[in-house]
Amino acid sequence: MTEVGRKFVQILAAATPNLCQFTNGFAVSLSSYAVPRLLKGEGGRVFTDEETSWFASIMALGCISGALHGGYVAEKFGRKKSVMIDCIGFVLSFLIVGFFDNFSLILLGRFLSGHFGGSNMVSTSIFVSETSHASLRGFTGTLLIIEYCCGFCLSMFLGALFHWKVVCYITTIFPTIGLCIMFCLRETPSWLLRQGKETEAKEALSFYRGNPEIEKDELEKMKDNIKKIEKQNEGMGTSTLEWLNSKFRRFRDGAFLKPFLLLNLMLNIGLDWGGFPALAFYMHTILEEVKAPVDPYWMAVVLAAFRSVICIGLSFILIKAPRRKMYLFSGSLVATALFCQAAFAFLNPYISEDMMVYAKWIPLLAIFLQYLGFGLGWGAIMYMLQGELLPSDMRSFGVGLIGIMDNIALFFSVKSVPALIASVGVGGTFSLYCGLVLLVLVVSFFTMPETKGMSLEEIEDFYSSMKQSTDTKKSKFQDV
Template sequence: MEGTGMITGAPVHREGKKLWQYLASISASIMAVGVGTALAWTSPVLPQLYEPDSWLVITKEQGSWVSSLLALGAMLGAILSGPMADKLGRKKSLLLLTAPFLLSWVIIIFASVLWLINVARFIVGVGVGAACVLVPTYISEIAETSTRGTLGAMFQLFLTVGILLAFVLGAVLSYTAFAIICALIEIAFFASFVWMPESPVWLVNEKRKPEATLAMTVFRGDSYDPSEELAEMQREAEQAASRKSSIFDLIRTRAAKKALLASLGSMFFQQLSGINAVIFYTVTIFQASGSSMSPELASIVVAIVQTVMSGVAAIIVDRAGRKPLLIFSSSAMAVSLVALGLYFNIKANGNDVSNLGWLPLTSLTLFMISFSIGMGPIPWMLMGELFPAETKAVASGIAVMLNWFLVFLVTKTFPMMNDELGADATFWIFAGIMVVGTAFTYFVIPETKGKSSQEIQEELQGNGRFKTTNA
């Protein structure tokens, strides 16, 4: 059954038009392209800066800071984004985020010393962390129940487009031209998003119902009667107002605890799969593997696969459900990480790997495919779906902060783990974590496909139904 937002269950609900929900989600997701380019910028740029004839020669240790400072900035951005979104609104907050992105690219264009690049990476991190909270929140609040999965998957899809763009531009453009294109993406976001309506959920919470009705008319079309959906939002807003939201609300009820555990758990396993280590160091991994394909080309192939599969995820997530996709995703990632570790193990033991040149590319491609249809988009989607309006901003801030702390941890320690333990043991550790992630998904994460916010909360609160739903 497609979500009706109905309380009575009487079949009078007509679905609204989807065009403006798609347009607004695509426009907001241009910000995610900017996030992707910022994330992957280090992959083509750092190997250039390690070259002895580079305009700025840096060491591997300095490079690990350039990679990981973004994650520290993102933690700060995640903390600030919740209160900012509640105070200024989702739309204004998103438009304001163009400032840290543009500032960072301007610094990178004119930087002549390493510390300026580090400052730029931290600043862009603040924008990245806030965007990771605000874009999924905005999309989940404007989408109808029936399109929420597809639109929610757009954030990850556009993020992968940004990563692919960074790999391609980094391979063919100069350092400066690359940064200029990245800055232009932010200007394109601002120019398109400035015309979009504010989130009706936020407007209702602010007691601005006429504006919320107007926004709903844009998002659902003129012939749609938004009164029922608005009444549902109103009820949620009144419940939120009656109990002043605080961080303790996240552990006060059974539903809140389960939502928090599921959301933080999915973020934990998303990052401890090693995904960002793979993205940040794709070129380096291929250089180390001695694969027959050039590292730059191999990294572009991996990014293309990730982008295509994120598109597939957006199409199938409302049909297949969140939980089956997550279980498939983490299992397949475990297999590909074991295979990748095996290749490096054979190579480390001095054996001939010339006839295994296909294995690193195949393993990483399978890893990216599996990540892109489950572990990539779904934790962001769950973050927008599992929490009621009054705790969504705080909970999303905490989830994104955890996410970026783990990004920092993984990207900072990955080169060291590689040196100390070897690439084989490093990838096998990530594989073990994915096996645990599969079990966690099966037992803890609820299915949210096709359910209204109210139904999700009732299910989280309910006894026993939580575990067995749609496994």
């Protein structure tokens, strides 16, 4: 196959596991159109506010166990097998939610959706980064957000047309397709090489590259990197307990800790407390709260479609644009949108009726602007960096740990939305989100590196050299 053909293989290897993220878009958006109907008793029983808040937020608790599961399985059994397990789990979870009427079983299905969504967030980001060449990683890294947004949009559209349980059955189609295609793909060369399967690693590298020169160069870089890691990890043992101990020893290493803390800030604060979960899980509720002059069900479809188009259209910009500049610019748009949302909520009582004819569209325009910032990189770049910044031997562990912390933050963010709106109103809620996004922008401005065009090994060397430089400065200071 030609080199162009191998690029297609790499894109397929990125698009396929992200079908689980396409499915995750269905899982997240389900509560948005199901909750208003559950509160009205559509389906046989009237759900309480407390019950519907659990229906929305329990997914995040599932994501916590999923992130731990995904990190362990991806490291011990391979990235490919981990993705395939996620596909099967998604099918099972939606069948449970769709088939049963018992509230406890519905919550179990929602928990499993979150579990396998969290697991896949780990396995997919690693699988994609380790199968994509540096020249393609800018594009393949955006597929996670693109497919998630497309799934979210299609789910909103189907939710406006059908009963939410019917949508659950339709959803099972996508992870089933992903599972079938994953059978035809190879395990990542990096993981195979670290398992001592050099022949299989070469075959996998040939499958994904199709260029002997590129294969030879990448293989040598992988081997050199593995030797460095093995030297660091000598005498640490191979049991699960020893494996965990070795990971926590490495946790204090600046080459891991610095990118780990940055990624946590970008994800756990920038996204989880940036207003996006509130819009995702309670879109219809928020549109009704701000008295949007449109039908909330169809407006939610338009907003979700806009975000999908933006993410797809702007992905080509993210391929060539510097990651750092795009992240800071997109974050500025998000902060501006949140500020406009909060300002309108506070000033609403003082706006005259004549002005309100035009001003009533401000909340909708602010959501469009927020989604524009999301598509420009605020959503995608963080996940791209997740597969790039962490050292190869700590990638599964680190991404899994980030996923656990992410979903703890997500749970509290989603669960708190009704309480925040009831206590401080829409203005206070969006003011909080705006302040936190500004905090992330300031910290990222001073600490975020530029990774565009760098191989994973070069990025790892970058943080290792930073650590060595810091250690040298400390040594000189102590000598003085």
